[in-house]
Structure formats: structure tokens, C-alpha cells
Amino acid sequence: MENIVEIEGLSKDYEVGFWRKRKVRALDGLNLNVKPGGIFGFLGGNGAGKTTTIKILMGLLYPTEGTAKILGSPIDVVNMRSRIGYCPENPYFYDYLTPLELLDYFGRLFGLDAATRGSRSADLLNAVGLEEAAWKRQLRKFSKGMQQRVGLAQALINEPDIVFLDEPMSGLDPVGRREIRELIAGLKTKGTSVFMSTHILSDVEALCDEVAILRKGKLFATGDLQELLSRDTGRGGFEVIASGLSPAAVAQIEALSKGSVVTAKPNGIAIEVANEESIEGVLRTIRDNYGKLISVLPVKQSLEDLFIEKPAAD
Amino acid sequence: MTRTVFPIILNTFREAIRDRILYNLVIFALLVIASAVLLKDLTDGQEGRTIVNIGLTAMLFFGVFIAIFVGVGLVSKEIEKRTVYSIFSKPVRRSEFIIGKYLGLCLTLALNVAVMGIGLTLALVFVGSNTLAANIWPAILLIFLELMVITGVAMVFSTFSSPALSALLSFLVFVIGHLSSSLRDLGATLGSPVSKAVFDSIYFVLPNLSLFTFRTEAAAGLIPSTNMLAYSALYALLYIVVLLGIAVMVFQKRNFK
Numbered sequence: 001m002e003n004i005v006e007i008e009g010l011s012k013d014y015e016v017g018f019w020r021k022r023k024v025r026a027l028d029g030l031n032l033n034v035k036p037g038g039i040f041g042f043l044g045g046n047g048a049g050k051t052t053t054i055k056i057l058m059g060l061l062y063p064t065e066g067t068a069k070i071l072g073s074p075i076d077v078v079n080m081r082s083r084i085g086y087c088p089e090n091p092y093f094y095d096y097l098t099p100l101e102l103l104d105y106f107g108r109l110f111g112l113d114a115a116t117r118g119s120r121s122a123d124l125l126n127a128v129g130l131e132e133a134a135w136k137r138q139l140r141k142f143s144k145g146m147q148q149r150v151g152l153a154q155a156l157i158n159e160p161d162i163v164f165l166d167e168p169m170s171g172l173d174p175v176g177r178r179e180i181r182e183l184i185a186g187l188k189t190k191g192t193s194v195f196m197s198t199h200i201l202s203d204v205e206a207l208c209d210e211v212a213i214l215r216k217g218k219l220f221a222t223g224d225l226q227e228l229l230s231r232d233t234g235r236g237g238f239e240v241i242a243s244g245l246s247p248a249a250v251a252q253i254e255a256l257s258k259g260s261v262v263t264a265k266p267n268g269i270a271i272e273v274a275n276e277e278s279i280e281g282v283l284r285t286i287r288d289n290y291g292k293l294i295s296v297l298p299v300k301q302s303l304e305d306l307f308i309e310k311p312a313a314d
Numbered sequence: 315m316t317r318t319v320f321p322i323i324l325n326t327f328r329e330a331i332r333d334r335i336l337y338n339l340v341i342f343a344l345l346v347i348a349s350a351v352l353l354k355d356l357t358d359g360q361e362g363r364t365i366v367n368i369g370l371t372a373m374l375f376f377g378v379f380i381a382i383f384v385g386v387g388l389v390s391k392e393i394e395k396r397t398v399y400s401i402f403s404k405p406v407r408r409s410e411f412i413i414g415k416y417l418g419l420c421l422t423l424a425l426n427v428a429v430m431g432i433g434l435t436l437a438l439v440f441v442g443s444n445t446l447a448a449n450i451w452p453a454i455l456l457i458f459l460e461l462m463v464i465t466g467v468a469m470v471f472s473t474f475s476s477p478a479l480s481a482l483l484s485f486l487v488f489v490i491g492h493l494s495s496s497l498r499d500l501g502a503t504l505g506s507p508v509s510k511a512v513f514d515s516i517y518f519v520l521p522n523l524s525l526f527t528f529r530t531e532a533a534a535g536l537i538p539s540t541n542m543l544a545y546s547a548l549y550a551l552l553y554i555v556v557l558l559g560i561a562v563m564v565f566q567k568r569n570f571k
Contacts, residue, residue: 014571058403060570078405086403092396094325096332108321109404154400164403 002072004162004193005034005057010066011217012052026052028217029066034195034210036162039188041204041225042197043307044214050197051089053214054166058086071161082110085160089167089197091151095140099125099150102139103157110158117157124153127186129179144171152180162193169200181207201303213307221306229300237275241294242286243268249289256281268294318406319414326418330384346372346430346437353441362443366450366533369434370457374529376430377423377461378488384422385468386480388415389565398570409562412469416558419465427458446535452543453532459550460526464488466557467521473564490516491523521553 012027027049034040044050055061057068057075073080093102100121107117125135128149134142139150148171155163168184169177177200184207187194198204204211204225212222221228245253245268253271254262261272273279279296286293301309346369353361389412392398401411431454438447467487471480490497494517501513525546528538538546 055399055570058399060399060402062567062569078407081403081405084403086400088396088399088403091400093400094329094397096329097325101328105321105325106400106404109318109401109406111317151400158404 002036003033004036004071005032005040005195006069007032007053007057008067010053010056010068011064012049012056012061013064026217027056027063030214030217030219032212032219032222034193036193037188037191038209039184039194039196039207041208041211042195042214043199043201043204043211044197044220045199047216048214049217050214051166052217054086054164054195054197057164082158083161085155085158085163087148087151087155087163087165087168090144090170091147091154093139093147093150093154096138098136098138099130099153100135102150103154106154107157112158120157120159121153124156125150127156127183128153129176145173145176148172149176149180152183156187156192160192162195163187165194165196167198168196169198169203177203201307205303211303225303228306229303230298237299238273238279238296239299240271240273240279240282240286240296241265241268242271242291243294245269245286245289245291249285249291252289253282253285256285268292272299318404318410319417322406322411322414323418323421326388326415327421330419330422333384346433349437361441362438362446363533365434365437365441365443366446367529369430369437370450370453370529370532373427373430373434373454374457374460377427377457378464378485380426381419381423381461381465382468382481382484382488384419385465386472386477386484388419388469389472389561390475390477390480393568393570396570402570408565412473412558412562412565416465416469416554416561419469420462423461423465424458427454427461430454446533449535449537450532452538453528455543456526456528456538456546459546460523463491463521463523463526463550463553463557466554466561470557470561470564473561473568487520488523491521492527494520494522495524522549525549 007030010027010030010032011025013023013025015021016024026047030049030053042050042053052061056063057070059075059078059081068075071080071083094105097105103121103124104117107120112120122135125132130146130149130153134146139147142150148168152165152168155165165184168180172180181203184194184196194207196204196208208225210223211225211228213220250262250269256278263270263272271282273282283293283296285291346365349365349368353364357364392401392415398411402408431451434450434454435447438444438450464484464487468480468484471483475483497513498517501510504510528536528542531538
């Protein structure tokens with residue numbers, strides 16, 4: 001199936017300095033393809049180039065080099081934007097408008113009729129969890145979290161094929177984050193593709209099918225999230241969690257499985273076993289000492305490990 | 315084009331209305347009416363003429379104030395507050411945005427000028443100058459055309475400059491625009507080819523706002539000829555098209571960091 005986002009050799013230089021202007025490369029030869037129908041996580045630290053990339057895709061910045069397409073159309077094709085949605089980072093809207101007026105205005109820009117604008121506005125404001133009492137209140141009276149919710153609603157007013165969300169959880173409390181996470185998951189169910197930049201790795205693990213990680217403007221890793229996490233990390237194979245073991249039994253396990261790491265856990269101990277062959281001995285020792293086996297799981301690297309992993313060249 | 319321009323016009327108009335600009339108008343209208351009541355006893359039969367002079371001049375200056383101070387913020391405020399991010403991710407061309415913002419402010423100014431004109435007319439009727447009350451409207455139309463040109467100037471500056479500098483430059487254009495004919499005559503009188511070239515350039519590049527000035531004549535009960543009105547309207551239209559073209563060209567190249 002055709003990629004919904006295709007980026008080839010995208011670079012962006014900014015000019016900095018007042019008298020002696022010099023160029024700083026914010027994005028460096030980015031190549032990226034995003035498949036339709038999923039949730040794509042776009043990760044990277046501060047200044048990695050995430051927002052620059054999204055702004056180029058949205059036509060807010062012009063690239064220094066490279067090309068990009070969304071839904072098969074070059075990014076400078078204005079009509080293509082009828083099929084996309086965008087919520088900027090820390091969104092700010094016309095503060096003299098109410099959420100209903102804002103959605104109505106943006107709905108008009110998409111050429112939606114009055115009935116559609118009205119019904120979609122109400123549905124979306126409900127979906128993003130904005131209380132009805134706030135629908136007719138001017139946005140200047142809104143908190144950051146409420147602005148964020150309105151931002152998400154406006155990004156969906158045209159029922160887009162793909163929605164670009166720049167740090168969508170920013171400014172939300174834990175309850176709000178959970179609601180928005182469910183909303184984003186719901187978009188995928190409805191067939192809307194999501195391109196999401198975020199710092200919050202737990203959200204990425206919970207939501208994303210594919211990810212790309214940017215480092216200093218360059219692509220560091222990309223691919224299916226589960227495949228990336230199950231890459232061989234060189235740390236070994238399995239983690240056994242057990243409880244009810246005496247210190248003597250723990251010492252026995254440590255002696256038995258050389259090279260394994262035993263750490264205390266709230267529900268017992270975790271034994272990281274180097275290879276599959278050692279598992280049987282560890283399990284037998286647990287059984288013989290009347291311990292309780294809780295789980296045996298293959299060790300995967302976490303997204304955090306991947307995120308902070310040093311590039312080979314470093 | 316109209317699908318996207320029209321909502322932008324309406325939103326710009328709504329922004330101006332909620333920015334309490336119209337409150338200025340109410341105050342202005344009240345002041346004119348109040349001055350009419352006071353001047354009736356002081357001007358010895360010339361009260362209508364005085365009211366037209368004061369009224370039209372005040373209308374121009376209030377209008378220019380609104381055109382410049384709202385005009386310079388039209389685009390720069392959208393960039394500064396990052397509201398353009400949401401606009402340009404939608405099917406809106408930058409040219410449509412510029413045209414919509416411009417026409418939205420013109421609509422606001424039209425309402426301003428109309429309300430001020432009605433206030434002035436009521437003041438004239440109050441002092442019994444019914445003929446003047448009927449004859450001032452062509453002069454008011456000329457003022458509106460001038461305000462449309464000034465709005466365009468402010469808008470061009472606002473696409474690349476800070477609001478404060480844009481306001482200053484726009485005000486300079488307004489002042490020089492009223493003097494450009496005199497400056498051209500001065501250049502010719504000086505006899506130096508360089509000064510003539512400089513003053514001719516100013517005359518042709520900056521708007522010739524004296525084309526829209528008919529305040530003193532209107533106070534004397536005169537009505538501008540149809541030719542004058544048509545020429546002024548055509549000049550304003552051409553000048554505005556050029557200004558908007560420049561604004562679009564500059565805005566088209568901007569990166570929104």
C-alpha cells in the first residue's frame with residue numbers, strides 16, 4: 001500500500017546571529033516513510049528536529065533541501081490539506097473566540113456546511129472531554145490543558161485521513177492524558193492515521209505501531225516498534241520472577257546461574273538469566289525451595305533504552 | 315478562493331469588533347453631536363461648515379488610527395501568537411489569507427466610517443444644515459478610499475516588520491502621501507535634476523493621498539464630480555492591488571519558526 005508520508009533527503013538550515021549570520025542545520029537529510037492506518041511515533045530529544053519536520057510537512061517552513069509528500073501529493077499542494085489535520089505544540093488560538101466559534105471557523109475553511117460544522121463540533125468537543133459549560137466561553141479564559149483539547153478537536157474537524165499531532169499530551173494532567181490516549185487509539189480504529197511527536201515514551205509504547213527516532217536532526221532508528229524493542233541487545237535472554245525464597249535459596253540460584261543478575265522486586269525477586277539452557281536449573285531450585293514462580297519472560301530492551309542508546313559512531 | 319477568503323474576512327471583522335474598536339466610534343459620534351450643540355452659539359451661522367470640517371477631519375484621523383494600528387497587527391499578530399500554524403495547515407493559500415485579512419479590516423473600517431458619517435449627519439440635521447447633511451457622503455466615500463489605501467500600506471509593512479516600526483512607517487507614508495504633490499512641485503521649482511528625480515520618485519512610489527481630500531470643499535457645500543470620484547476610486551483600486559501583490563510576495567517567502 002502507498003505510504004501516506006514520504007520524506008526524501010529533507011534538510012533545514014536556520015540562520016542565527018544578528019551581525020555575523022551563520023547557518024545551523026536543524027534537520028539533516030531525513031528519509032522517512034509512514035504506512036497508512038497506524039499510529040506513528042516521532043521521537044527525539046529537544047532540538048532533535050521533530051517540530052521542524054512537522055512544520056515543513058505543514059507548509060509553515062520551507063525546506064533547504066529535499067522533498068516530501070503527504071497522501072501522495074507534494075507538500076505545497078494546498079488542496080491536499082483538506083485531507084489532513086494538525087495540532088501544533090502548545091496550540092494557541094484566537095482568544096476572542098469560543099471553542100464552538102473556532103471549530104465553526106475552521107470548518108468553514110474546509111468548506112463544510114453549517115449542519116456538519118455544528119454536529120461535528122459538538123461531537124469533537126465531547127470526544128476531547130471539554131465540558132459543555134466551556135463550549136461558549138472565550139478561549140482566553142482557558143487553561144493550557146483545555147487549549148490542548150480544543151487543539152485536538154480542531155485538528156479533526158475535517159475528518160482527516162491523517163492527523164499530525166505535535167506533543168499532543170503536553171499540558172494535560174494524568175486523567176486528560178489517558179482520555180486523549182484513548183481518543184488517539186480510537187482514531188486508529190476508525191481508520192485515521194496518526195503521526196505523533198512526543199517525549200512521553202509510555203504513550204508511545206501504549207499507542208504506536210511504528211516509530212522513528214531523531215538525533216540532532218538525523219534519523220537514528222525507524223521501524224516497527226515491537227521489532228525495534230526485540231532487537232538483540234546483548235544483555236541476555238530471560239527474566240524469571242519468583243517469590244517466597246529464603247536468602248539461602250537466592251544464594252543457591254546465584255551460584256547456579258553464573259553471570260545472572262538477581263534484583264529485589266516488590267513482589268519477590270527478579271533473576272535475569274543469560275540463556276535458555278540456564279532456565280531449567282533456576283526453575284528447579286525455586287521448586288525445590290518451595291518458592292512461587294510468578295513469570296518467565298524474554299528480556300526486551302525498553303523504549304527508553306532505545307531512546308538513549310548511543311549511536312555506533314559515538 | 316471565496317470559500318476560504320470569506321471566513322477569514324468574517325473572522326477578522328469579528329476580531330476587530332471584539333477588540334472594542336467600535337467603542338471609539340460611539341465616543342466619536344457623541345463628541346461630534348456634543349460639539350454641534352456647543353458650536354451652535356459660537357459660530358454665528360457657520361455651525362454647519364464648522365461641524366463638517368471638524369467631523370470629516372476627525373473621521374479621517376480616527377480612521378487612519380484604526381487602519382494603521384489594527385492594520386500593522388493583522389499579520390504580525392497572527393505570526394507572533396502562532397495562530398497561522400492552524401490556518402496554513404488547512405487548505406488556505408497565503409494569498410487568500412492576506413486578501414481575507416485585508417478585506418476584513420476594510421469591512422470594519424466601512425462600518426466605522428458609516429457610523430461616524432451617520433453621527434455627523436445627525437449633528438448637521440440637529441443644527442438645521444440639512445443640505446450639508448445630504449452632501450457630505452461623497453467626501454466620506456473619499457475618506458474611506460484613503461483609509462483602504464493606508465490599510466494596504468500598513469499591511470505590507472506588517473508582513474516583514476515589527477508592529478511598532480510598521481506603524482511608524484505607515485504614518486510617515488500617510489503624512490508624505492498628503493504632501494507628495496507639493497513635494498513634486500518643490501522638486502520642479504528647485505531646478506536640480508537630482509532633487510527633481512528624488513521628489514518625482516516619492517510622488518510616483520508613495521500614494522498621492524491628496525486625491526482623496528475634499529474636506530474643505532465639502533464644508534463649503536460642494537460635491538466632488540463623478541470624474542473625480544471615479545478617478546480616485548480607480549487610483550485607490552490599482553494602488554491597493556499593487557500593495558496586496560507586494561504583501562503576498564513577501565508573505566509567500568516567510569518561514570514560520
